[in-house]
Amino acid sequence: MMMTKTQIPESPIPHLLSTNDAPTKEEIVFAQEAIEKAQLLLEQVSTADANSRKRLASFIRRHQAVLSPIRRRKLPQEIWLSIFSLVGSIYDLERATEGALVPAAVLSRVCRSWRACALESPQLWATLPIIGPPSASIWGLTRTMRQRFGILEYLLRSENAPLRFKLTIILPIADDVDTTPLGVIVQQAKRWREVVISTMNTSFLFLNSIKGRLPLLERLSIDIQSKTRDPVNIDMFGDAPRLQHVCLKGSLDNVSVSLPTDQLVSFKTSSATLCLQVLSAIPPLLESLDVIWADAQLMRSITLPSLTSLKVQFQSGPTDFLACLPVPRIRVIDIDFKKGCWDQQVIAALGTQLILSPPTAFSTLTTLRLHGCEQLLEGVVALLSLTKAVEDLDIFILSSKDIRKMVYINEDATLLPRLKSCTFVVSKNIRDQDFPVEALNLFASSRCDQPRTSEGTGSVQEVARLEQLCIQFATRKQARRQWTALEGWKESEGSQSSTLWELRWQSLHQELPLDTASIDADKEYNATPLKKILDDLEQLTITDGSDILVSFLYPYECDRADY
Structure with a gap:
């Protein structure tokens, strides 16, 4: 039996395979020809020759990567630096969880060129991972060392950029716990710009030394995790000349907070006492x-x-x-x-x-x-x-009679003529026969098909086009009961977006079971309907992207859960 070894073609652009440089027009042609040649060879190679097939597939992937749009439309490094800095500045510290990667850790691992850009962006490294003392166990000591070295590395790479971080102390700190990470960050108080603190009320003792050392602090969020009978005075933030945005929540009984009220721009709290304290100063x-x-x-x-x-x-x-x-x-x-x-x-x-x-x-x-x-x-x-000037409405669902008042008739007779986004919340007590399907259909067809105003006075009497309609149900069971009634929604005759009818209203959601969004949902179970949606999208001819509407159908959970 004679065995032959498949010859892998040589790359015409080897200098591009190990870099992220953008190819020239000539090199693009070379790469395309090499891919076509390798694909022909791959079709001829027997499935028994797994090694050759694997090498050919790798050859094809590496050359396809050279043709990636991110290379061919290469952005100047200055723009990448600006993008990276922006990503770091908008990272949501409030929702950050233990172990979650911060932007610097993510972006610096994509490729060599991105890592190089990341290392040259101090603002990106100024958003630190969550800081908190571990337990006194051996594993805790190891974690303390890693956290300390990690913080020092971030501080080094961030140079003198203002810092953003979340400090979490959810348990009382034992005497034998190494608090070095806390000490490191407290030493940098002059660089603090945005700080989220989730801690026990007794843990503020560790922050006493920052008083009078917060020249850059602009945003502060405090969430106290434990109640106390003894008065607690948090006075280290009263002398922060740039502090403008404050959020105080959690167990705030017997807690007083000193704030520069005359310079506050936004204030959020779950304590009526603290709110009255701030408002009495008439900021x-x-x-x-x-x-x-x-x-x-x-x-x-x-x-x-x-x-x-x-x-x-x-x-x-x-x-x-x-x-x-x-x-x-x-x-x-x-x-x-x-x-x-x-x-x-x-x-x-x-x-x-x-x-x-x-x-x-x-x-x-x-x-x-x-x-x-x-x-x-x-x-x-x-x-x-x-x-009449309202553009965004979020309210319990109205009766059929009142929804019809929002239907476009003329400028003078239409309720909320400037409305662009509308959310109706359906109570669990509403009866199925009282659900205003026909009125919603009429409202949607009338207001969603209104052309955007390009000329005019801009007065509140001009009827705007409804760009988003959302219906929130109290439970999944309720949503399923209304499913059939809502799936018939279509656009009115004569619309300029007739090619989009499969995407309008609930048709996109009909392809996905309501359980698709579940955390424990089976990926294979979701793959088929998702693929069908993507295939349908490829077949559409969309002449005007602005004509795409957004609609939602989903049950809502707990409102204002951050409290």
């Missing part, structure tokens, strides 16, 4: 206020001249609060009424404010979110008629 620059457990006394006789965003979750007595709502420049109102805290005067009070306020006061209102007041349906519809 002149405060633009965003987010508070839970609010009561009627919170903002009585307080005027916030710069406030543009108000997010409040009421537990009781909101009527008086709304009656004296001091919002001369408000753009965002987000109100959540907990069960049993509303009464018939709540929405009327807000409506009164809209009517009695100066002409410019609520003409700037563009985002309105109201949850938990389904029983006040008629009052809410009357309220919406006073908010």
Whole structure:
């Protein structure tokens, strides 16, 4: 029996296989010819010759990589450095979890050129991995050493860039625990720019030395994980000349925090006491206020001249609060009424404010979110008629009659004419026969097919095109019951986007079972419907990308879970 060895072709561009350099036009042709030749050989090689097939496949992959768009459309290194710095600055410290890789660790492992760019971007390395003392075990000591060396390496590579990091101390620190990592980061207090602290109330003793040493601190978030009967005074952040954004949440009973209130731009808290402490100083620059457990006394006789965003979750007595709502420049109102805290005067009070306020006061209102007041349906519809400039609406689902008021008829008769994004929340108590399918279909067909306004005065009377429609169900079971009713949604006749009907509304979601998004879902189970969707997308002819609409159908979980 005669055996022959398959000859692997020589590469015409060997100098490009071990680099990330972009090929020239001539080298692109050489690479394409080499790939075609190797593919022909691969078809001729017997499946029994696994080694040759493997080598040919590797040859093809390496040459295909040379033709990658990321090489052929090579960006200047200065742009890569700017992108890397931006990625590091927008990394969400609040949601960072133990063991999660920070941007520097991810980007520096992609390829040699990216690693070189990463090493030349100090701002990227200024976002540190989560810092926290381990246990006193042998494994804990090993982790302490690794963490200490890791922090020192990040500090070295970040040069003098302002630091961003999350400090986590979820258990009391024992006497025999090595706190070296904490000491290292405390020594760099002058470089702190954004800090998230999730800790026991007693652990702030480790931060006493940073007082008066925070010249760059701009953002601070504190989440206290334990309750205490003894008073706790957190005073090390009161002298931070650039601190503008503060979030205080967790177990805040008997806790006082010193803050430079006159320079705050945004403030978020789960403590009515701390909120009142800040608002009593009437911060002149405060633009965003987010508070839970609010009561009627919170903002009585307080005027916030710069406030543009108000997010409040009421537990009781909101009527008086709304009656004296001091919002001369408000753009965002987000109100959540907990069960049993509303009464018939709540929405009327807000409506009164809209009517009695100066002409410019609520003409700037563009985002309105109201949850938990389904029983006040008629009052809410009357309220919406006073908010003609609203572009983003998030509210419990309206009745069929009221949804029809949002259907485009003419500029003067259409409710919320500037609406661009709409979210309807469906209560678990709504009956299937009361679900307004026909009205939603009419509303969607009417408002989603409106062309974007390219000319005109820009007044609130111009009817805008609805770009996003979202329906949130309380449970998956409820969503399944409405599935059949919603799957018939199609665009109206004469639309300019007839090729997109398979993607409009719920048709994209019909291909995916509701359990697809589950963490434990089987990958193979999800592969087939996903592949079908991608195949359908390839067959579409889309002449105008701006005509693609977005819609969602999914159950919602717990709202405002960060509290």
